[in-house]
Amino acid sequence: xxxxxxxxxxxxxxxxxxxxxEALPEVRVVRRDDDYDPARVDYVFVWKPTPEAFDGLSGLxxxxxxxxxxxxxxxxxxxxxxxxxxxxxxxxxxxxxDYVVAQVTMHQRLFTRFCRDQRARRWTQIYPPAASNTxxxxxxxxxxxxxxxxxxxxxxxGVVGWSRTAKAIEGVTNFAGEAEFDAFxxxxxxxxxxxxxxxxxxxxxxxxxxxxxxxxxxxxPVIVNAARGGHQREADIIKALDDGTLGAASLDVFEVxxxxxxxxxxGLDNCYVTPHIAAISNIETGVRYFxxxxxxxxxxxxxxxxxxxxxxx
Amino acid sequence: xxxxxxxxxxxxxxxxxxxxxEALPEVRVVRRDDDYDPARVDYVFVWKPTPEAFDGLSGLxxxxxxxxxxxxxxxxxxxxxxxxxxxxxxxxxxxxxDYVVAQVTMHQRLFTRFCRDQRARRWTQIYPPAASNTxxxxxxxxxxxxxxxxxxxxxxxGVVGWSRTAKAIEGVTNFAGEAEFDAFxxxxxxxxxxxxxxxxxxxxxxxxxxxxxxxxxxxxPVIVNAARGGHQREADIIKALDDGTLGAASLDVFEVxxxxxxxxxxGLDNCYVTPHIAAISNIETGVRYFxxxxxxxxxxxxxxxxxxxxxxx
Numbered sequence: 001x002x003x004x005x006x007x008x009x010x011x012x013x014x015x016x017x018x019x020x021x022e023a024l025p026e027v028r029v030v031r032r033d034d035d036y037d038p039a040r041v042d043y044v045f046v047w048k049p050t051p052e053a054f055d056g057l058s059g060l061x062x063x064x065x066x067x068x069x070x071x072x073x074x075x076x077x078x079x080x081x082x083x084x085x086x087x088x089x090x091x092x093x094x095x096x097x098d099y100v101v102a103q104v105t106m107h108q109r110l111f112t113r114f115c116r117d118q119r120a121r122r123w124t125q126i127y128p129p130a131a132s133n134t135x136x137x138x139x140x141x142x143x144x145x146x147x148x149x150x151x152x153x154x155x156x157x158g159v160v161g162w163s164r165t166a167k168a169i170e171g172v173t174n175f176a177g178e179a180e181f182d183a184f185x186x187x188x189x190x191x192x193x194x195x196x197x198x199x200x201x202x203x204x205x206x207x208x209x210x211x212x213x214x215x216x217x218x219x220x221p222v223i224v225n226a227a228r229g230g231h232q233r234e235a236d237i238i239k240a241l242d243d244g245t246l247g248a249a250s251l252d253v254f255e256v257x258x259x260x261x262x263x264x265x266x267g268l269d270n271c272y273v274t275p276h277i278a279a280i281s282n283i284e285t286g287v288r289y290f291x292x293x294x295x296x297x298x299x300x301x302x303x304x305x306x307x308x309x310x311x312x313x
Numbered sequence: 314x315x316x317x318x319x320x321x322x323x324x325x326x327x328x329x330x331x332x333x334x335e336a337l338p339e340v341r342v343v344r345r346d347d348d349y350d351p352a353r354v355d356y357v358f359v360w361k362p363t364p365e366a367f368d369g370l371s372g373l374x375x376x377x378x379x380x381x382x383x384x385x386x387x388x389x390x391x392x393x394x395x396x397x398x399x400x401x402x403x404x405x406x407x408x409x410x411d412y413v414v415a416q417v418t419m420h421q422r423l424f425t426r427f428c429r430d431q432r433a434r435r436w437t438q439i440y441p442p443a444a445s446n447t448x449x450x451x452x453x454x455x456x457x458x459x460x461x462x463x464x465x466x467x468x469x470x471g472v473v474g475w476s477r478t479a480k481a482i483e484g485v486t487n488f489a490g491e492a493e494f495d496a497f498x499x500x501x502x503x504x505x506x507x508x509x510x511x512x513x514x515x516x517x518x519x520x521x522x523x524x525x526x527x528x529x530x531x532x533x534p535v536i537v538n539a540a541r542g543g544h545q546r547e548a549d550i551i552k553a554l555d556d557g558t559l560g561a562a563s564l565d566v567f568e569v570x571x572x573x574x575x576x577x578x579x580g581l582d583n584c585y586v587t588p589h590i591a592a593i594s595n596i597e598t599g600v601r602y603f604x605x606x607x608x609x610x611x612x613x614x615x616x617x618x619x620x621x622x623x624x625x626x
Contacts, residue, residue: 094444094445094469095440095441098418098441098468098469099422101418101468102418102421102422102424105414105415105418105419106418106419108411109411109412109415114585114586117588118586121579123570123571123588124588125588125589127408127593128411128412130404130411131407131411151467151468154464154467154468155464155468156407156411257436266431266434272428273427273431274427276438277438277439277441280440
C-alpha cells in the first residue's frame with residue numbers, strides 16, 4: 001500500500017491529514033508519531049521539516065512541499081535525493097495578486113501623501129497619475145508574476161518584467177539577467193518582488209538598486225515585497241525611506257519573522273507592514289493538487305513542478 | 314461667425330480659451346471680459362457660473378458643462394432653457410476607476426486592521442478574503458459605474474449594481490429603484506457611490522442604510538464616495554465609523570469643501586480623506602470633446618449627452 005507521511009510545523013497537520021485520508025482512501029496517510037515503517041514511506045508532505053524529518057525514508061519517490069517557495073527546504077541539512085514537487089496553487093496565486101494589486105494601486109494613488117495631509121488636516125489638491133502613466137516592474141515571472149502582470153495590465157498599468165532567463169508575457173516588456181537589470185530598474189516606478197529566494201537573489205532589494213529606480217512618481221519610487229524577507233536588506237530600506245531614495249514600501253515578509261517589536265519599520269509612516277499574510281496555501285486546493293499528483297505518479301505519470309536544485313527553485 | 318463664450322471659475326479659463334482657439338479656428342472664442350454681443354453667443358462653456366453668467370445670452374444653442382456632474386448647474390437661478398451638454402470624459406472615467414479600484418482593494422485587504430496592528434507593533438496573522446469572495450456594490454451605473462464594474466470584475470470581485478432604472482451590465486447583478494434598494498445593500502460588502510446628485514439621491518449615504526449593508530467583511534462594511542458630498546450625511550458616517558456599523562470609509566467629497574479643519578472625519582483612523590482629487594476633467598480631452606460637438610452641431614447634427622432636467626442628470 002502506498003504510504004504518505006505528513007510532516008508539517010506551524011500549520012494544522014491534523015486537518016491536512018484528515019483531508020488527505022478522505023481524498024486518497026487507497027493510500028495510507030500517516031503522521032510522524034503514528035506507527036509506520038520509514039523505509040516504506042513513498043511520499044513525504046512537508047512544511048518547515050525538523051532536522052530529522054527525512055531520517056530513514058530510504059524508499060522515497062518524492063518530497064511534496066506545501067510552500068510555493070522551497071528556499072528553506074533546500075537548506076535542510078539531510079534533504080534526500082528524491083525529486084521535490086512544489087505547490088503551484090491557483091488559490092494562492094489569486095490572493096497574491098489581490099495583495100499586489102491593492103498595494104500597487106494604493107501607491108499609484110499617492111496614498112502616503114494623502115495620509116500625511118490628512119493627519120495635518122491639510123486640503124491640498126494634487127492629482128495622481130493615471131494607471132496608464134505608471135510603470136510597474138515585476139521581478140520574477142513565474143506563475144505569481146505572470147498573474148500579477150495580467151491583472152495590472154487589465155487595469156491599464158504599463159508593466160515591465162525581469163527574470164533570470166527571458167520570458168515572453170503578452171503586453172509585458174521583458175528584461176532578463178544581470179545585463180538588463182539596470183534598464184529594468186530605470187523603467188520602473190513601482191517595483192514588485194515575486195522572485196524565488198536563491199543565493200543570486202538574496203539581498204537583491206538593497207540601497208544601491210533603490211537608487212536606480214525611475215524617479216517619476218510623486219514622492220519617489222516604491223517597492224512591494226511579497227516574496228521572502230531574505231530578498232531585502234531592511235537597514236537599506238529604512239535608510240532609503242528616510243532619505244527619499246524610496247517614497248514608500250509595502251512589506252509582507254521580513255529578515256526575521258515575526259518582525260521584532262523593536263524594528264524601526266513598524267514606526268515609519270511610509271512603510272506598510274503586513275504579517276506575512278499576502279497569500280497562504282489553501283488546504284482544499286492543496287489536498288486536491290497533491291492527491292492528483294500522487295495518483296498520477298502511482299499510475300506511471302511523471303511528476304509536475306519538480307524543483308531544479310542547481311537553480312534553486 | 315459662431316461664437317463660444319467661456320465662463321469658468323476656479324479653473325484655468327485662459328488655458329482653456331487658448332486651446333479652444335487652436336482647436337476651432339472657425340469659431341470666435343471669447344471670455345466674459347472680452348468685447349462681444351451677448352445676444353450673438355451660440356455656445357457657453359461653463360464651470361461654477363456666477364449668478365449673472367447667462368444674462369443676455371438670448372441666442373444660445375447649448376450650455377456646455379465642464380463637469381460630468383451638473384447638480385450645481387441645475388440649481389442656477391437664471392439657467393437658460395437651451396440644452397445642457399455634459400462632459401463624458403474617457404480620461405476622467407479612467408482616473409475615477411483608478412481611485413475606486415485602489416480604495417476597494419485596500420479595504421478588501423483589511424487595510425485598516427493591519428494599520429492598527431502596525432501602530433501597536435502587533436504581528437497577528439489574519440487572512441483577507443479573496444476578491445472572488447468579496448462583493449462590491451456600485452450605486453450609479455452610468456459611464457463611471459460601468460467602467461468601475463468592468464475593472465472590478467476583471468480582478469475577480471463579485472459586483473452588484475443599483476440604479477434608478479434597470480441597467481444591464483454583463484457580469485453584474487443589477488438592482489433598480491427603491492423597491493430593490495435593501496436587497497442591493499444586503500448583498501454588498503463594499504459600497505461605491507458614483508451616483509448623480511439629485512433630490513432623490515441627496516443624503517442617500519446615511520446611518521439607516523449603513524445598517525442594511527452585509528456584515529461579512531472582517532471589521533464591517535465599507536463605503537467609498539467619489540460622487541458628491543451631498544450624497545452623504547457626515548454626522549451619520551462619523552457615528553457609524555465609531556460604533557462599528559461601518560468598518561471604514563473612503564471619502565473624496567464632502568458636504569462642505571474644502572473639508573473644514575474642525576471636521577472629526579480628519580481624525581478617524583478608519584476614514585480615508587482625499588481632497589476631491591479622485592478624477593479631474595482633462596483640458597485636452599475636454600477641448601477635443603466639445604470642439605467636435607460644436608462642429609457637428611453647426612453641421613446640423615444633434616447634440617449628444619444632453620441633460621434631462623426633470624431627471625436631474
